Amino acid sequence: MTKISTRLEDEAPEPEFKPLTPQEAQVWRMKNPTASPWLILAMQVAVAATLALVVGVWSDRPAWMWSVAWGGFAVVLPAALFARALARQMKLGSSSAALAGLLMWELVKVVLTVALLAVAPKVISELSWLALLAGFVVTMKVYWLAWYWSAIRSRSV
Numbered sequence: 001m002t003k004i005s006t007r008l009e010d011e012a013p014e015p016e017f018k019p020l021t022p023q024e025a026q027v028w029r030m031k032n033p034t035a036s037p038w039l040i041l042a043m044q045v046a047v048a049a050t051l052a053l054v055v056g057v058w059s060d061r062p063a064w065m066w067s068v069a070w071g072g073f074a075v076v077l078p079a080a081l082f083a084r085a086l087a088r089q090m091k092l093g094s095s096s097a098a099l100a101g102l103l104m105w106e107l108v109k110v111v112l113t114v115a116l117l118a119v120a121p122k123v124i125s126e127l128s129w130l131a132l133l134a135g136f137v138v139t140m141k142v143y144w145l146a147w148y149w150s151a152i153r154s155r156s157v
């Protein structure tokens with residue numbers, strides 16, 4: 001019979017976990033800032049509104065402008081509800097309750113987003129799905145812009 005080796009026996013021992021000192025933790029926080037969800041939401045609103053205005057000025061079809069705006073709205077409204085709910089959830093102090101709340105509110109956010117996209121044809125006559133998708137995607141990608149901007153701001157401080 002051959003000996004069956006376990007994966008743990010084959011691996012090198014891992015170094016022990018070493019908690020950070022308060023000073024090390026402060027340095028880490030300075031290097032890795034968190035972006036405020038309200039800043040991200042404000043940036044999303046600004047980008048969605050700007051894009052809708054640009055499309056409105058550039059295009060002779062008002063439905064395109066409203067389609068872009070609705071795409072942005074389908075991102076911003078659920079995200080705002082999600083951020084508000086998580087802010088309340090974090091005050092509870094229980095990690096298991098926070099995780100359950102995160103999962104529940106993420107589901108609510110997805111369902112609300114799908115519902116807003118589903119009712120778009122009823123809200124906007126002559127809806128342009130392409131314009132709505134453009135507004136949706138551009139507004140959604142503001143997360144990356146906010147993260148990048150926050151990282152640059154923290155390095156200049």
